[in-house]
Amino acid sequence: MENLPLHFESVFTVDCIIFGFDEGELKILLIERNEDPFKGWFALPGYFVENTESIESAAERILYESTGLKGIYMEQFHTFGALGRHPQGRVITVAYYAMIRLTNQKDLKPVTNNLAKQAVWMPVKDMPELAFDHSRIFRKGFEKIRNKISYQPIAFELLPEKFTLTQLQHLYEVILNKKLDKRNFRKKMLAYDILKELDEKQKGVSYRAAKLYKFDKRKYAKHFNKELSFSKD
Amino acid sequence: MENLPLHFESVFTVDCIIFGFDEGELKILLIERNEDPFKGWFALPGYFVENTESIESAAERILYESTGLKGIYMEQFHTFGALGRHPQGRVITVAYYAMIRLTNQKDLKPVTNNLAKQAVWMPVKDMPELAFDHSRIFRKGFEKIRNKISYQPIAFELLPEKFTLTQLQHLYEVILNKKLDKRNFRKKMLAYDILKELDEKQKGVSYRAAKLYKFDKRKYAKHFNKELSFSKD
DNA sequence: TTACTTAGTGTAAAAAATACACGTATATTA
DNA sequence: TAATATACGTGTATTTTTTACACTAAGTAA
Numbered sequence: 001m002e003n004l005p006l007h008f009e010s011v012f013t014v015d016c017i018i019f020g021f022d023e024g025e026l027k028i029l030l031i032e033r034n035e036d037p038f039k040g041w042f043a044l045p046g047y048f049v050e051n052t053e054s055i056e057s058a059a060e061r062i063l064y065e066s067t068g069l070k071g072i073y074m075e076q077f078h079t080f081g082a083l084g085r086h087p088q089g090r091v092i093t094v095a096y097y098a099m100i101r102l103t104n105q106k107d108l109k110p111v112t113n114n115l116a117k118q119a120v121w122m123p124v125k126d127m128p129e130l131a132f133d134h135s136r137i138f139r140k141g142f143e144k145i146r147n148k149i150s151y152q153p154i155a156f157e158l159l160p161e162k163f164t165l166t167q168l169q170h171l172y173e174v175i176l177n178k179k180l181d182k183r184n185f186r187k188k189m190l191a192y193d194i195l196k197e198l199d200e201k202q203k204g205v206s207y208r209a210a211k212l213y214k215f216d217k218r219k220y221a222k223h224f225n226k227e228l229s230f231s232k233d
Numbered sequence: 234m235e236n237l238p239l240h241f242e243s244v245f246t247v248d249c250i251i252f253g254f255d256e257g258e259l260k261i262l263l264i265e266r267n268e269d270p271f272k273g274w275f276a277l278p279g280y281f282v283e284n285t286e287s288i289e290s291a292a293e294r295i296l297y298e299s300t301g302l303k304g305i306y307m308e309q310f311h312t313f314g315a316l317g318r319h320p321q322g323r324v325i326t327v328a329y330y331a332m333i334r335l336t337n338q339k340d341l342k343p344v345t346n347n348l349a350k351q352a353v354w355m356p357v358k359d360m361p362e363l364a365f366d367h368s369r370i371f372r373k374g375f376e377k378i379r380n381k382i383s384y385q386p387i388a389f390e391l392l393p394e395k396f397t398l399t400q401l402q403h404l405y406e407v408i409l410n411k412k413l414d415k416r417n418f419r420k421k422m423l424a425y426d427i428l429k430e431l432d433e434k435q436k437g438v439s440y441r442a443a444k445l446y447k448f449d450k451r452k453y454a455k456h457f458n459k460e461l462s463f464s465k466d
Numbered sequence: 467t468t469a470c471t472t473a474g475t476g477t478a479a480a481a482a483a484t485a486c487a488c489g490t491a492t493a494t495t496a
Numbered sequence: 497t498a499a500t501a502t503a504c505g506t507g508t509a510t511t512t513t514t515t516a517c518a519c520t521a522a523g524t525a526a
Contacts, residue, residue: 008281009242012325048241051323055314079312079327081288090284092245092325094312166503183506184484207502208491399473416475417515440471441523 010081012092014058015046015134016074017141018066020102021158026124026174027102028138029066031116037087038131042122044138046093059096066119067100073157074098077144078137085133097141099157149175152224153192156215164202164210165189194220245325247291248279248367249307250374251299253335254391259357259407260335261371262299264349270320271364275355277371279326292329299352300333306390307331310377311370318366330374332390382408385457386425389448397435397443398422427453 018029030042045066049058055076064070074096081092102121122128124142129135149155155171156163169185189195196216201209251262263275278299282291288309297303307329314325335354355361357375362368382388388404389396402418422428429449434442 008244008246008283010245010282010284011241012243012245013241049243049314050241051243052316054316055312055325076312079288079309081282081327083285083287092288092327094314094325164504181485182504183486186505188483205503206493208493208504210504397473414516415473416517419474420476421514438472439524441473441521443473 010090010092011048012094013046013048014055014062015044015093015095015137016059016062016066017044017095017097017138018063019097019099019145019158020121021171021174022102022121024170024174026158026171027121028124028127029119030122030130031066031119033115033131034117035115041131042120042128043131044095044134045116045119049094055094059094059098063098063100069100072098072100073154077141080133080137082133093137095137095141097145099155101157101160103160146175146177153189153194153220159215162198162200162212162214164212166210168213192223194223243323243325244281245327246279246281247288247295248277248326248328248370249292249295249299250277250328250330250371251296252330252332252378252391253354254404254407255335255354257403257407259391259404260354261357261360262352263355263363264299264352266348266364267350268348274364275353275361276364277328277367278349278352282327288327292327292331296331296333302333305331305333306387310374313366313370315366326370328370328374330378332388334390334393336393379408379410386422386427386453392448395431395433395445395447397445399443401446425456427456 016029020027020029029045031045033039033041033043045062047058047062047065049055053061056074059074059076060070063072063074075098076094076096079092079094081090083090085091085093127135127138130138145154149172155168155175158171159167165186166182168189169180169182172185173180194216196214196219198212198214200212202212203209253260253262262278264278266272266274266276278295280291280295280298282288286294289307292307292309293303296305296307308331309327309329312325312327314323316323318324318326360368360371363371378387382405388401388408391404392400398419399415401422402413402415405418406413427449429447429452431445431447433445435445436442
């Protein structure tokens with residue numbers, strides 16, 4: 001640390017768009033701020049990055065502290081550093097998105113701490129205006145995902161481990177905000193060859209039960225030449 | 234600036250991959266470092282971001298200081314913040330790429346200053362190992378471009394203002410690193426409807442001269458719903 | 467005028483995306 | 497146990513996009 005010109009230092013943070021899918025709705029995790037500035041406003045979960053951790057570690061830590069979850073698909077999508085985005089001074093923010101499985105929502109206890117009065121799962125369609133420039137960050141991240149999902153199936157982490165093709169289609173429809181054709185959707189999804197058909201059917205529905213499928217990471221990696229995991233910076 | 238927890242400050246910089254296309258080769262601008270660490274190594278042009286400028290401004294400034302050019306297509310593509318990427322301490326780097334027109338290369342005087350002994354246009358195919366983790370940054374940026382160009386025509390800034398379709402095809406071939414079919418390439422490129430055919434032919438060739446075309450920003454914006462310019466963070 | 471070099475062009479085949487409808491299985495209820 | 501209601505699961509024809517492929521035309525140079 002001897003030669004670095006320290007007068008160039010800036011405060012910087014990680015903010016996270018944490019997506020969940022519950023009751024047929026796409027939701028994101030927001031905290032309600034308990035401190036000025038923007039006291040009482042909703043904001044993306046975020047935190048300062050320590051000088052002893054990588055940015056990914058910081059993002060993982062925030063995800064963990066916000067949801068108690070680890071090992072989640074997470075992707076850095078943009079860094080925001082406009083002047084004036086924080087009223088108290090220059091702050092650089094690296095933004096990530098993550099997708100998590102909301103089925104055991106009971107296990108997920110959104111944080112309450114001195115900064116956050118409460119944390120809530122907010123349906124994307126009901127999003128209020130957020131603190132700082134977080135609305136803008138959200139829009140940019142959401143657009144990225146919408147874009148990406150069109151050519152790369154990345155949404156499985158949002159579903160329960162076992163899911164039906166109809167559930168998967170509903171998820172796509174919510175993210176893309178349009179109706180999809182059932183037969184074409186299934187054809188295309190199966191053609192990706194990344195799903196494993198199970199010998200099991202869904203339970204507890206009052207109509208013909210659908211087959212369950214699992215996401216197959218091995219096949220995914222084979223076809224998309226990518227691991228579904230953190231990238232190392 | 235009153236309440237920000239300053240002990241979270243980090244040093245951070247912008248690095249730039251500046252592409253040029255010259256003599257049928259894709260090149261990037263590198264500086265040869267004149268200072269430790271990595272004295273004598275080649276590195277991406279980069280600099281510290283001041284607390285009084287946005288990240289984009291810093292990137293523009295670096296581009297200007299490295300090449301004397303302004304108003305160039307530039308895109309942020311990733312932020313690198315691994316521990317240990319700088320031997321003297323924690324440094325966060327926001328990476329951009331830019332594409333510039335190398336035809337008036339005489340006007341471009343790569344910087345010489347105390348940090349940089351010299352600046353050179355290095356053919357991508359001859360890239361040496363770079364200082365810090367710059368090789369990795371370069372690979373990531375190059376991959377992004379290669380990816381993007383496949384579905385969005387962004388390479389015009391590399392060509393002279395007026396160019397032939399064959400020149401454009403050569404550029405694509407160099408970036409994608411594969412031969413393309415002439416008829417299919419032209420068909421597809423013209424179908425984008427972003428080129429303006431000029432009433433003019435190339436000069437000074439010892440064979441049949443080809444028609445010249447111009448990139449049409451208006452049409453581009455119309456089709457891709459995007460301005461070819463800086464985004465404001 | 468001839469030789470040389472690149473420009474410029476079309477069509478057929480294959481692959482991918484889209485549009486579209488009905489019989490089947492299961493649970494519920496009358 | 498029969499009727500009803502609900503979502504399941506499937507195939508084909510059409511259109512669009514992508515790919516493969518080769519020759520004549522124009523201009524320069526000798």
